[in-house]
Amino acid sequence: MTLYKQHLDTITGIAETALARSGHDHLVIASGIEKIRFLDDSPYPFKANPQFKYWLPLCQHPNSWIAFTPGRKPLLVYFQPDDYWHVPPSAPQGEWTEHFDIRIIGDASEAAAHLPDPARSAIIGEADAAVGAVVPNNPAGLLAYLHYHRAYKTPYEMAQMRKAQAKAVRGHAAAEQAFRAGASEAQINAAFLAAAGHTDNDVPYNNIVALNENGATLHYQYKSFNKPAHHRSLLIDAGAEYNGYAADITRTHGNGFELYEQLIAAVDSEQQALCAQVRAGTDYRDLHLQTHLRLGGVLRDLGIVDMDPGSMLEKGVSSVFYPHGLGHPIGLQVHDVAGFSDENGSLIPRPEGHPYLRMTRTLESGMVVTIEPGLYFIPMLLADLKNRPEAKAVNWAKVEQLMPYGGVRIEDEVHCTDGDPENISRDAFAAL
Known part of the structure; x- marks a missing residue:
């Protein structure tokens, strides 16, 4: 197996244990959103949620989501808008793509339709990343477990x-x-x-x-x-x-x-x-x-x-x-x-x-x-x-x-x- 596939196998195992401990069925992770400066129309530099980039080498991709359900291929909701003001993200590419069920959306609000039932999900992200009923709840025990195991590098x-x-x-x-x-x-x-x-x-x-x-x-x-x-x-x-x-x-x-x-x-x-x-x-x-x-x-x-x-x-x-x-x-x-x-x-x-x-x-x-x-x-x-x-x-x-x-x-x-x-x-x- 490649290093990335080994890494993904490791973190899906960690995620399975974390979900079992917290009583959730799904792990949902927001990449985050661009934040606009106060009384301005320009954004701060975007920094991805570290729990998101733990799964994927995607650091400049706001409004994207990962969803993991044990026993299923991880899901990536990939935000790729039509845009002539800024360069939009390119099509998903790289060795990681074969390991994800990739859904491309052009509007951030479309993400909710692809994500699992929020009532049964541990949703990791900042409050402003919410889309529809998918609202980050950041369960403390689950996060503590995920954080702890990030100390061990693959x-x-x-x-x-x-x-x-x-x-x-x-x-x-x-x-x-x-x-x-x-x-x-x-x-x-x-x-x-x-x-x-x-x-x-x-x-x-x-x-x-x-x-x-x-x-x-x-x-x-x-x-x-x-x-x-x-x-x-x-x-x-x-x-x-x-x-x-x-x-x-x-x-x-x-x-x-x-x-x-x-x-x-x-x-x-x-x-x-x-x-x-x-x-x-x-x-x-x-x-x-x-x-x-x-x-x-x-x-x-x-x-x-x-x-x-x-x-x-x-x-x-x-x-x-x-x-x-x-x-x-x-x-x-x-x-x-x-x-x-x-x-x-x-x-x-x-x-x-x-x-x-x-x-x-x-x-x-x-x-x-x-x-x-x-x-x-x-x-x-x-x-x-x-x-x-x-x-x-x-x-x-x-x-x-x-x-x-x-x-x-x-x-x-x-x-x-x-x-x-x-x-x-x-x-x-x-x-x-």
């Missing part, structure tokens, strides 16, 4: 994710070149997009392209056209997408200042050591806490904070320099679902004092997670630290030297297997 999904990585690393290589040439944030972003084969509308998330002190803002959202007087550092967190699957990679580059280059090298070394521990049976929460100890060791070894790493963790000093979580699940969404719960939707708590960790599950074979440690010099957090007893352990002269550089973050995607982990980001860089 070989088909891994193939898409590796291709997304290849696109993203081409972008990162171009972005570094633009930085070295003295480009602005906007120009660096443009170089990334051109090399990755994307526009700003179809990247999986808003790229973070931060020069100098802007790297201290974790989700820096702007891309200035102004070139700074000095290109001290670039922190670029930028991704790509292939058939609906996201890549999320971060790299940090310096300009030769020794202390900052040492910081980049040290964080990179610890990041690779953490990636090597993405193994079945490892509690991701423990890996996050270990990251604090490792990064505390970096701060101590570089003479930035003179404290034992365990004390830094206990007293919250490491969180001043590393205030976010280690990473998150990734796949059809950048921050993929069910990072905090079991298959019944019951929450698995974060460690106390670590509110921003995005995953608390135990790693298992088939999962893909990001590993993204970082050290930052964030003025508001450092100002608070200065008023605490631990301030005496900080080498404030070195902190002042590093603040204009913003921070360091290194991020890869790592596939947990039955043996050694697969770092799909590093593999993609090696293949450039």
Whole structure:
């Protein structure tokens, strides 16, 4: 069987179990609709329901539907309007088409006539996707089960994710070149997009392209056209997408200042050591806490904070320099679902004092997670630290030297297997 057919067999099995658990006869999934801007007549960029593109590599197809009934061929209601204002979807094509009963409609309202009895259906989608009596009800238990099992990637999904990585690393290589040439944030972003084969509308998330002190803002959202007087550092967190699957990679580059280059090298070394521990049976929460100890060791070894790493963790000093979580699940969404719960939707708590960790599950074979440690010099957090007893352990002269550089973050995607982990980001860089 092809990878796609194996994937479809896997997810139909998951869907059958989810329906049996929830007491529904049919699973109906809306792709979603285009949303019009407030007081305007133009739409926002369309983003397909991730549960829809789990079944099919269709990411730009609003007003379409999937219906699955156990024992029957899955149904696809495919919206293909006559349109001379915009390019309509092409005829269904690709290997997936032979596995679906495809019904083509020219008007969105026609979908209801092809879908199963809504009273007996679990209908997944936003409220505004409703058509006729087919109104999304999003059963919580069924969704929790579907979300939970999306954490385990099929070989088909891994193939898409590796291709997304290849696109993203081409972008990162171009972005570094633009930085070295003295480009602005906007120009660096443009170089990334051109090399990755994307526009700003179809990247999986808003790229973070931060020069100098802007790297201290974790989700820096702007891309200035102004070139700074000095290109001290670039922190670029930028991704790509292939058939609906996201890549999320971060790299940090310096300009030769020794202390900052040492910081980049040290964080990179610890990041690779953490990636090597993405193994079945490892509690991701423990890996996050270990990251604090490792990064505390970096701060101590570089003479930035003179404290034992365990004390830094206990007293919250490491969180001043590393205030976010280690990473998150990734796949059809950048921050993929069910990072905090079991298959019944019951929450698995974060460690106390670590509110921003995005995953608390135990790693298992088939999962893909990001590993993204970082050290930052964030003025508001450092100002608070200065008023605490631990301030005496900080080498404030070195902190002042590093603040204009913003921070360091290194991020890869790592596939947990039955043996050694697969770092799909590093593999993609090696293949450039």
